Amino acid sequence: MARLAGVSRATVSYVLNNTSAVRISEPTRRRVQEAARELGYVPHAAARSLRAGHSRMVLMPAPNVPVGPLYSQFINEFQWALSRLDYTVVQYGGIGLQGDEAARAWAELRPVAVLVPGGGLGPQGVHVLKRSGARAVLTLGPERVDGAHALLLDHDGVGHSAGVHLLARGRRRVGVVMPEEPGLEFLSRPRLKGVRRALSGTGATVTELPLAYEEESAARLAARWRSLGLDAVFAYNDEYAMLLMRALQDEGVDIPGETAVVGADDLILGRLVRPRLSTVHIELPSGCELAELVDRVVREPVGVPEVSQVFGARIVHRASS
Amino acid sequence: MARLAGVSRATVSYVLNNTSAVRISEPTRRRVQEAARELGYVPHAAARSLRAGHSRMVLMPAPNVPVGPLYSQFINEFQWALSRLDYTVVQYGGIGLQGDEAARAWAELRPVAVLVPGGGLGPQGVHVLKRSGARAVLTLGPERVDGAHALLLDHDGVGHSAGVHLLARGRRRVGVVMPEEPGLEFLSRPRLKGVRRALSGTGATVTELPLAYEEESAARLAARWRSLGLDAVFAYNDEYAMLLMRALQDEGVDIPGETAVVGADDLILGRLVRPRLSTVHIELPSGCELAELVDRVVREPVGVPEVSQVFGARIVHRASS
DNA sequence: TTGAAAGCGCTACCAA
DNA sequence: TTGGTAGCGCTTTCAA
Numbered sequence: 001m002a003r004l005a006g007v008s009r010a011t012v013s014y015v016l017n018n019t020s021a022v023r024i025s026e027p028t029r030r031r032v033q034e035a036a037r038e039l040g041y042v043p044h045a046a047a048r049s050l051r052a053g054h055s056r057m058v059l060m061p062a063p064n065v066p067v068g069p070l071y072s073q074f075i076n077e078f079q080w081a082l083s084r085l086d087y088t089v090v091q092y093g094g095i096g097l098q099g100d101e102a103a104r105a106w107a108e109l110r111p112v113a114v115l116v117p118g119g120g121l122g123p124q125g126v127h128v129l130k131r132s133g134a135r136a137v138l139t140l141g142p143e144r145v146d147g148a149h150a151l152l153l154d155h156d157g158v159g160h161s162a163g164v165h166l167l168a169r170g171r172r173r174v175g176v177v178m179p180e181e182p183g184l185e186f187l188s189r190p191r192l193k194g195v196r197r198a199l200s201g202t203g204a205t206v207t208e209l210p211l212a213y214e215e216e217s218a219a220r221l222a223a224r225w226r227s228l229g230l231d232a233v234f235a236y237n238d239e240y241a242m243l244l245m246r247a248l249q250d251e252g253v254d255i256p257g258e259t260a261v262v263g264a265d266d267l268i269l270g271r272l273v274r275p276r277l278s279t280v281h282i283e284l285p286s287g288c289e290l291a292e293l294v295d296r297v298v299r300e301p302v303g304v305p306e307v308s309q310v311f312g313a314r315i316v317h318r319a320s321s
Numbered sequence: 322m323a324r325l326a327g328v329s330r331a332t333v334s335y336v337l338n339n340t341s342a343v344r345i346s347e348p349t350r351r352r353v354q355e356a357a358r359e360l361g362y363v364p365h366a367a368a369r370s371l372r373a374g375h376s377r378m379v380l381m382p383a384p385n386v387p388v389g390p391l392y393s394q395f396i397n398e399f400q401w402a403l404s405r406l407d408y409t410v411v412q413y414g415g416i417g418l419q420g421d422e423a424a425r426a427w428a429e430l431r432p433v434a435v436l437v438p439g440g441g442l443g444p445q446g447v448h449v450l451k452r453s454g455a456r457a458v459l460t461l462g463p464e465r466v467d468g469a470h471a472l473l474l475d476h477d478g479v480g481h482s483a484g485v486h487l488l489a490r491g492r493r494r495v496g497v498v499m500p501e502e503p504g505l506e507f508l509s510r511p512r513l514k515g516v517r518r519a520l521s522g523t524g525a526t527v528t529e530l531p532l533a534y535e536e537e538s539a540a541r542l543a544a545r546w547r548s549l550g551l552d553a554v555f556a557y558n559d560e561y562a563m564l565l566m567r568a569l570q571d572e573g574v575d576i577p578g579e580t581a582v583v584g585a586d587d588l589i590l591g592r593l594v595r596p597r598l599s600t601v602h603i604e605l606p607s608g609c610e611l612a613e614l615v616d617r618v619v620r621e622p623v624g625v626p627e628v629s630q631v632f633g634a635r636i637v638h639r640a641s642s
Numbered sequence: 643t644t645g646a647a648a649g650c651g652c653t654a655c656c657a658a
Numbered sequence: 659t660t661g662g663t664a665g666c667g668c669t670t671t672c673a674a
Contacts, residue, residue, distance in 0.1 A: 007660075007661085008661045008662075009651085009652080009653090009662095010654085010660075010663090011660060011661075012652095013652065013654085014660090017653080019654090021654090022659080022660090024659070025659065025660090028659080040448065040449050042428040042429055042453050043429055044371070044429070044431060045367075045429040045430050045431070046366070046367035046370050046376075046430075046431060046650090046651080046652095047371050047651035047666090048651080049367050050365070050367045050650095050652075050668090051652045051665080051666055052652085052666085053666065055367075062396075062397075062410075062412055063393075064397055064400075065397075066393045066394055066397070067393060069387040072384075072388060076385055079383060079414030079415075080417065082414070083414065083415050088413075088415065088426075089413075089415065090411050090412065090414060091383055091411065091412035091414060092410075093396075093400030093403075093404065093410035093412060094410065095397070095401040095404055096401065104363050105409075108364055108365070108366040110367060127361065128361050128363060131361045132363050213589065214589070215592060239589075239590065242590060243589065243590075268534065268536070269560065269563060271536060272536075272563055272564060272567040272594070273594070328645085329645050329646075330646095330667085331644075331646080332645075334668065334669055334670085335669095338669080340669090340670090342670095344643065345643070345644085364667085364668075367668095368650090368667035368669090369669080370650090370668095371649095371652090371666095372650050372668045372670085373650080373668085373669075374650065644674085645673085645674075646671105646672090646674090647670100647672090647673100648669105648672105649668100649669100649670100650667105650669095651666105652665100652666090653664100653665100654664095655662105655664090656662090656663090657661085658659100658662095
C-alpha cells in the first residue's frame with residue numbers, strides 16, 4: 001500500500017480525493033502522489049462504494065440483438081454524456097436471464113441508476129432495484145412500468161405513420177413484415193399494431209408476413225407474392241424492406257406501381273436503392289437530454305415527471321410508395 | 322438484514338452459497354431462504370469481491386463507433402458464452418478516456434479479465450491492469466501488446482485480399498476509400514496498408530480517397546471520378562462501397578467495366594444491389610472459443626499461448642469487380 | 643449445527 | 659496538519 005511509502009492511510013485518502021475540509025502540506029501531498037504513481041496505485045471501486053453506501057454506476061443491459069446504427073449512436077451519446085457528469089456507465093452483458101432474475105443480477109452491482117430498454121422489466125424488478133439502492137430506474141419502451149420512470153417509445157406510432165401514408169396513397173391491402181429472428185418482437189409487435197390502428201375502420205386489410213433476414217426467405221415470399229394480392233407492404237425496417245424489395249423486383253413486381261414498399265429507421269442505404277425507399281424516420285431522444293434526466297432523477301428522485309414521450313415518428317416519402 | 326429474520330449472518334452466508342463444507346439443518350435453511358425472498362435480499366457484489374480479493378467480472382470497453390452487425394454478433398456470442406461460464410460481463414462506457422487513463426478507470430473495478438478491441442491499450446495499461454489483479458488481459462487488434470495475450474486481427478489481410486483480387490482482374494490504378502468519420506482509423510489504416518502490400522512492386526498505384534458517409538460526399542467524389550483515372554476501388558467496407566457505387570452509377574460510370582468496386586464485411590445488403598457487390602468476407606473468432614480462452618487464461622495465467630491469429634479474410638467475388 | 647469475530651480497502655470523524 | 663479508528667456487507671476460520 002501507498003501507506004508504506006510514507007504516511008497514514010487517512011492522509012493518502014485525503015490527498016487522492018482532494019478533500020477540501022482538510023489541509024495537507026505540499027511536501028506530504030507530493031510524497032503521496034509520487035508513491036501512488038510509482039506503485040501504480042488504483043483505488044478500489046468496490047471498497048469505496050461499500051464505504052460510501054452508494055456508487056455512481058449507471059447500468060444498462062447490453063442489447064442482445066444486433067442493433068441498428070440509430071440505436072448504437074444513441075447509446076454512445078448517452079454514455080458520453082453520462083461520463084461527462086461523472087458517472088460510470090456500464091452495459092451488463094448477462095444474457096439468458098429473464099426479467100426479474102436479471103434485475104436481481106443487476107442489483108448485485110448496486111448501481112445508482114438503471115436504464116432498461118425494451119420492456120423486459122416488471123414492477124417486481126423495479127422494486128428489487130429500488131430496494132437495493134437504485135435512485136433512478138428508467139424504462140425505455142412501449143409502455144410504462146409501475147415504479148419506474150417511463151420514457152415512452154412510440155413504436156406503435158411508427159407503424160401508424162406507415163399505415164396512414166399507405167392509405168393516403170390509395171393502398172388497401174397492406175402486408176406487414178414480421179422478422180422471424182427472435183428477440184425483435186418487442187419492436188415488431190407494436191409496429192404491426194400501429195398499422196392495424198391506422199387501417200381499422202377503413203376497409204383496408206392487414207396481412208402478417210413472416211420473413212427471415214436471408215435472401216432465400218425473401219425469394220420464397222416474393223415467389224408467392226401475386227397470390228397474396230397485396231398492393232403495399234410495411235417492412236418492419238429499412239433492411240428488411242431492401243431485402244424484400246430486391247426479391248420482389250427479381251420476381252418482376254413493379255415498385256411502387258404494383259406494390260408500394262415502406263421501411264423504417266431512415267438508413268442512408270435506403271436512399272441508394274432504386275426506387276429510393278420510403279421510410280419512417282424515428283426521432284430517438286438525444287442521449288444528452290436523457291443523461292441529464294437520469295442525473296436529475298438521481299439527485300431528486302421525487303418531483304420529476306414520471307413519464308415522457310421521447311420520440312416522434314414521421315414518414316419520409318420517397319419513390320418506393 | 323436477513324439476520325434480523327432469524328439467525329446469524331454466517332448462517333445466512335452458508336445457506337445462500339450452499340457452502341458444502343457446512344451442514345445446515347433443513348428448518349434453518351428454509352427460514353433463511355424465506356426471509357431472503359421476503360426482504361428482497363440481493364447480495365452486495367462489492368462487499369463480496371472485497372472480501373474475496375477478486376471478482377468474476379470480465380470487462381470490455383464499449384465500442385465508441387457505430388459498429389457493424391458482424392461485430393455486434395460477435396460481442397453477443399462472447400457475452401453469452403462467458404455468462405455461461407459464470408462470469409459477469411460488463412462493457413465499460415467511459416468515452417473520452419485515452420489509453421492508459423482508461424486502463425486505470427477499468428482497473429478500479431478490479432475485473433478478473435479485460436478484453437480490449439482495437440489497439441487502444443499500451444504496455445503501461447496492461448501493467449496497471451495486471452497489478453490491480455486482472456488475471457487475463459487480452460487485446461483484439463492488429464498488433465501484439467507487451468504483457469497481454471494478443472488476438473491478432475489481420476485487417477491488413479483484408480486489404481491484401483482485395484488488392485490481390487483486383488490485381489488478378491487486371492486492375493492497375495486502385496483507389497482506397499478512407500472514411501472521414503473519426504475513430505475508424507484503427508481499421509482503415511491497416512486495410513490501406515494491406516492493399517499497398519498487395520500492389521507493391523507490380524507497377525500498380527494506390528490512391529487514398531477520403532469519403533464521409535453521406536450522399537453529398539460520395540457525389541462530390543463521383544463528380545471528379547474520371548479525372549482521377551482509377552480503374553478500381555476498395556471501399557473500406559460494404560456500406561461505403563454501396564454509397565460510392567451508387568454515386569458512380571448516377572454519374573454514368575460503368576461498374577465493373579470502367580471501375581471495379583470491392584467492399585468488405587460481406588453484409589447481406591451488398592448482395593441486393595446491382596451489380597452485386599464483391600466483398601472481403603471476414604472470419605471473426607467465435608465468441609464461444611474466445612470465452613473459453615479467457616477462462617483458460619484466468620485459471621492458468623501461464624502456459625497459454627500468448628498470441629493467436631484469430632481470423633482469415635477471403636475475397637467473395639460477385640459482379641462488381 | 644450454529645455463532646462470534648476478523649478483515650478485505652476505503653473514507654469520515656475525532657483526537658492529537 | 660496528521661494519525662487512529664470504526665464500520666460499510668460479506669465470507670471464512672475457529673470456537674461453542
